[in-house]
Each structure stands twice: as C-alpha cells, then as structure tokens.
Amino acid sequence: MDRMTPLDALFLEAEDEEPGVSMAISSIAVFEGPAPTYAEFAELLAGRLPLIPRYRQKARQLPFDLGPPVWYDDEHFELDYHLRHTALPAPGGDAELAALMARLMSARLARDRPLWEYWLVEGLQDGRWALISKVHHCMVDGVSGTDLYSVVLDPSPRPRAAVPDKWSPQAEPSTFGLTAAALGQLVLTPIRQLRLAVTGLRQPRNLAYRSWSIGRGLWALSEALRPATRSSLTGSLSSSRRYAFGRAEVAQVKEIRHRLGGTFNDVVLAAVAGGFRSLLLSRGETPRENSVRTLVPVNIRAPGQESIRDNRVSLMLAKLPVHLEDPVERLAAVRTRLDELKTDHEIDSVALLTELARREPFALIAPGYRLAARLPQRSVVTVVTNVPGPREPLYALGRRLVEIIPYVPIGSTVRTGVSILSYCDSVAFGVTGDFEEADLAVLVRGVEDSLAELAAARPSEPVS
Template identity: 80%
Template sequence: MDRMTPLDALFLEAEDEEAGVSMAISSIAVFEGPAPATEEFATLLQGRLPLIPRYRQKARQLPFDLGPPVWFDDEHFDLDYHLRRTALPAPGGDEELSALTARIMAARLDRDRPLWEYWLVEGLRHGRWALISKLHHCMVDGVSGTDLYGVVLDPTPDPQPPIADDWSPQPEPTTPALTAAAVGQLLLTPIRQLRLVASGLRHPRTLARSSWSVGRGLLALSEAIRPVSRSSLGGSLAIGRRFAFGRADVAEVRAIRHALGGTFNDVVLTAVTGGFRELLLSRGETPNRLSVRALVPVNIRAPGEESIRDNRVSLMYARLPVHIEDPVERLAAVRAQLDNLKSAHEVDSVALLTELAKHEPFPLLAPVYRFAARFPQRSVITVVTNVPGPRQPLYALGRRLVEIIPYVPIGSTARIGVSILSYCDSVAFGVTGDFAEADLDVLVDGVRKSLTKLAGAASAV
C-alpha cells in the first residue's frame, strides 16, 4: 500500500462529476498499419505490467480525510476491462479522431478500478491505427505519462521479450486498519514539523537565502490573483468536451528560436498566444493585456527522474500578450515575462509550498483542495503545457509510431486548455475545450498562422 502525495491527491480531489470535470490526461499515438488484434496487443501489454505497478492498483480515499488517498492492489484486476477497441467512421481523418477523443475523455474513470484505459482505434486514413491512452492525473503528470511510451513500446521494430511476472495481489486493507494507520501518521505530524524547523535552523544562511527567494516568488504569485478581463474564454463548464489539434515541425521551431532568440518553450507559447488572439478577434472581442492568463506547469524532476510515476511539477502564471499584433514583438514580450517569472523564483515558491504540504495534516488540506477546485475563479483562463516526448522512433509490435497528439484536461472556469508535445521531428498542439467551444479550429489555425509568421521573420534575419 502506498500513500498519495498531497499533489497527487489534489488532482483526485479536483474531479467534479456534477460540473463535468474529469482529471484524466491523455495522448493519441498514431501508428503505421495494419492494426494488431486486441489479443496480440493485450499480450504485449501483459508483458509490460510488472514495470507499471499503478496499472494494477486502485485508489481509495480515507474516512473523514484522515490521510491522503492510498494505492492498493486490485485483487480482481482484469486487463480486458482496461483495453478497449473501436473504429473511426469514414474517412477516418483528424475531425473524426478529434471527436472520438473528446467523447472518450469526457467520461470520468471508474473509481472502483485502476484509473486508466487504453483504446485501440482502427480506421484511420492511410491504413493507420491509433492508441488513445487515458490516465488519471493523480497517477502521472505529462512527463511521466509520456515516459510510459518508452516502457510499453519498443525502440526497434523487433518486439522485446515480455518481463517475467510473479505479481500476486496483496489483500485490500480494511477500513479499521487504514484509519488506525492514518491516525498514527497524524500523531507523528508535529514531530515531523519540528524536525523540519530544526533542520532549517541548523543552516541559518541557507534558510535566509531560501526565505528571500520564496518571498519574492510569493510576491510574484500575488499578481496571479488579479482577475483577467471578462471574455468568452471563461465561464462554467458543460458536461462534454471538444478537441482539435494541429501540427508543426521541430526544425521550424528551432529555426525560429535560433534566429529570433528565446527557448523552444518561448516560441510555442508565443504561437499559442497568437492562437488566442485570433480566437478573441473572431468572436468580436478586443484582446488586451489582461485577457488571457495561463497556468503553465513546469517539470521539476532532476535528470534521470522521468520514470518516477507521480506528479512532480510546479507552476508559473503567465499573462499571454494577446494584445500585441506583431508576432516578433509578441515573442519578445513572452520571453521577457517568463524570464521575469523565473528570476522572481515563482516556480521555486510553488514547489516549496507543495513540499511543505507533505508535512501538514491532510484533514486540513482536503477541504482546501475541494474548495479551490470548485471556486469560480477569474484569474486563470487557460492551461498551457509543453512536454518533450521521445526523441527516437518507437514501435508497437513492429509498427512504427508516427506521431503523438497530447490532450490536457480542463476544470474550474477555464474553458480551454492547450497541450504541446514533440516526438522525433514533429510537434503536435492539442486543444481541449468545453462542449460549448465550437470554434476550437480557429485557435488551432491561429497557432499555425503565428508559427508561419515567426518562421518568415526568422528567415529574413
């Protein structure tokens, strides 16, 4: 039995069935054909399960929130339940694949089973097929979820042998046992807090430097409380989702950053900013400095920790400069703002708050999580994630993986989310929307248009 971290528990608590909020993350892996038989893929997956313990574990919340939710073995684990098969209607293009993904991702995962599903999808154009991975955010974040492709798939067309499996499920813990263990952990909380304070006092200079950095970060975070301008981008969520996606080339993004400056993330975030500008203009709304504030997750893993299967992210709250018409000036504004947020240690402050939450009594944290997830805030209008995917080709039963298209969940009053994922030489932009957002293609086209203009400016340098 394992306990969730407070951050993992936050994603579980953030789910709201009444508001139509599912906190599952996803990606669509598109392969060259023909599609394998379900039994063939099940055999492949069965041989990888020893490397992914969470796939055979269930999550359980404790009575009265005495402790964080726990993971325990599913004694009745059934792989057939989690591996599903469907087919796209003709012509099997991007629109059909987007509509299927939206329907799959709108439904909450069954809390009485391990929190994941794989969907084998036939009928894609050019004789291709897809694998839609649906994983609860309490299990993985974008980086660790993407890393699973390297576990399930093969680095060459020749399938690797299955992993020896001697798994035997441990009995499910009883409610009295869980309650007693949680109470014991609560009684130890003051001792752990005193040790934390004592550790800091033993290194006063380090504590002072850290406190100064965190103070600056918290001051920067206070800006994120300021409401954004009212627009059609915010509001309550319907029960249902829409999804759309677009594509770009890694080489194109690199050429832009080398010619115009900035990082890979700066360039793609600028393109997303251009997409939101186009969307607002198409709706007859005037973009301004406070139209769009984005929650930008930041991976805080050390090198080599990509395979750790929990959530290890911090956050930045970035105002997207949708009011700037010129794409080169827009890139400069994005760069300047992200540099300021980094120098203000906003990421460090959020990471420290997340770490300190591990030393707080969970009965105090749980109601705060629920309130934050359901409070109709007006400070964040979207989430924008950028995850680097595999750099080398991967294969499933000898079929080459062609592209990976990411999906990010939305919640609260943020009606649109954007996810970016690179694989080999390609970049995919996935846009999730509330069901009422019927014009997501305008945002996707705006991202593409913004990149094209930036590439033109870069070639002229």
C-alpha cells in the first residue's frame, strides 16, 4: 500500500469537486501497419504489467481526510477490462481520430478499478493503427506518462521478451487498518516538523536565502493572480470535450530558436500565443495584454528521475503576448516574461510549497483543495504543457511508432488547453476544448501559421 502525495491527491479532489470533469491525461501513439490482433495487443501489455505496479492498484480515500488517498492492490484485477478495441469510420483521417479522442476523454475513469485504459484503434489512413493511453492525472504527470512508452514499447523492431510475472496481490486494507495507520502518521507529524525546523536553524544562511527566494516568488505569483481580461476563453464547462491537433518539425523549432534566440519552450509558447491571437480575432474580440494568462507546468525531476510515476511538477503563470501582431516581438516578449519568472523564483516557491504540504496533516490541506476547486477563478485562461518525448524510435510488436499526439485535461473555468510533445523529429500539439468550443481548428491553424511566420522572419538586431 502506498500513499498519494498531496499533489497527486489534488487531481483526485479536483475531479470530485467538478461534476462531469475528467482529470485523465492521454496521448495517441500512431504506428505503421498492419494493426495487431486484440490477442497480440493483450499479450504485449500482459508482458509489461510487472514493470508498472500502479496499473494493478486502485485508489481509495480515507474517512475524514485523516490521511491522503492510498493505492492498494486490486485483488480482482482483469486486464481485459482496461484494454479496449475500436476502429475509426472511413476515411480514418485526423478529423475522425480527433473525434474519437474527444469522445473517449469526455468519460471519467471508473473509481472502482485501476485508473487507466488503453485503446487499440484500427482503420487509420495508410493502413496505420493507434494506441490511445488514458491515465488519471493522480497517477502520472506529462513526463512520467510519456516515459511509460519506453516501458511498454521496444527500442528496436525485435520485441523484447515478456517480463516474468510474480505478482501476488495483497489483501485490501480494512477501514480500521487505514484509519489506525493514518492516526499513527498524524502522531509523528510534529516530530518530523521539528526535525525540519532544527535542520533549517543549523544552516541559517541557507535558510535566509531560501526564505527570501520563496518570498520573492510568492510575491510574483500573487501579482499573476490578478484577474485576466474577460473574454470568450473562460466560462463554465460541460462534461463533453472537443479535440483537435496539429504538427510541426523539431528542426523548424530549433532553427527558429538558433536564429531568433530563446529556448525550445519559448518558441512553442510564442507560437501558441499567435494561435490564441488568431482565435480571439476570429471571434471579433480584441487581443489585449492581459487576455491570455497560461498555467505552464514545469518538470522538477532531477536527471534520471523520469521513471518516478507520481506528479513532480511546479508551475509558472505567464501572460501570452497575444496583443502583439509581430511574431518576432511575441517571441521576444515570451522570452522576457519567462526569464523574469525564473529570476523571481516562482517555480522554486511553488515547488517548496508542494514539498511542505507533504509534511502537513492531510486533514488541513484537503479542505483547501476543495475550496479552490469550488471557487470560480479568473486568473488562468488556459494551460500549455510542453513535454519532450523519446528521441529515438520505438516499436510495438515490430511496428514503428510514427508520432505521439498529446492531450491535456481542462477544468475549473479553463475552456481550452494546449499540450505539446516532441518525438524523434516531429512535434505534435493537441488542443482540448469544451464541447461548446467548436472553432478549435482556428487555434490549431493559428499555431501552425505562427510557427511559419517565425520561420520566415529575420531578427531585427543581432541575437545575444
């Protein structure tokens, strides 16, 4: 039995507080054909299950929030429940694949089972097939979810041997046992907090610097929490989703950053800003400086920790410069803003608050999660995730993985989210919207056009 971290629990609580909202993350892995049979697909997954223990565990919340939710073995685990089989209608193109994705991601994962599903999808154009993975956000974040591809798939066309399975499920813990264990942890909490305080006092200079950095970061974060300019991009959500996606090339993004400056992340965020500018203009709205503030998750794993399956992210709140018409100016504005947020230690502050939450009684934290989920917010307009995927080709049953198309969930009043994922030489970006957002194609086309504009632009002055 394992306990969730407070950040993992946040995604479970957020789903509970928003009827009809699914907090599962997902991606579409497209393969060369021919498609495997369902039996071959099931055999492949069965041979990888020992490497992913969480896939055979269920989540359970404790009474009275005495402790965070726990993971425990599903004694009646059935692989067939989690593996689904479907086919696209003709012609099996991007539109049909996006419609299927929207339908699958509109439904919540059943809480009485392990929180994941894999869909084998046949009928794609050019004889291709797809694997849609759907995993609850309380189990993985974008980085660890993408790393699962390296676990399930093979690094060469020759399939690896199945992993020996010695799994023997432990009995489901009783409510009494869980309650007793949680109370025991509560008794130890003051001792852990005292040790933490003593450690800090033994290193006063380090404590002072960290306190100053955190204070500066929280101040920057508080400034960013001011309401964004009202627009059609925020509002209530239904339980149904729309989905669209586009593509780019890693080489194109790298060429832009080398010529115009900035990082890979700066370039894609500037392109997303251009996409939202196009979307607002198409709706007859004026893009303003404070129209689109985005939550940008930041991976805080140390090198080599990619396989840690829980959520290890901090965040930045950045304004996308949708008010700027010139694409080069938008890129420069994105660079400046992200550099400021890094200097202000906003990422460090959020990361430390998350770490401190792990040391507090969960009964004090859970009500805050629920209150935050219930209160309408006007600060965050969208979420933009950028996850680097595998750099080398992967294979399933000898078939080469061609591309990975990501999906990010949305909640609260955020009606649109953008997820970006690179794999080998390609970049795919998926756009999630509420069902009422019928013009997602405008945003997708706007991102693609913005990248093309940046690729054709020239710097106005030498890049430092």
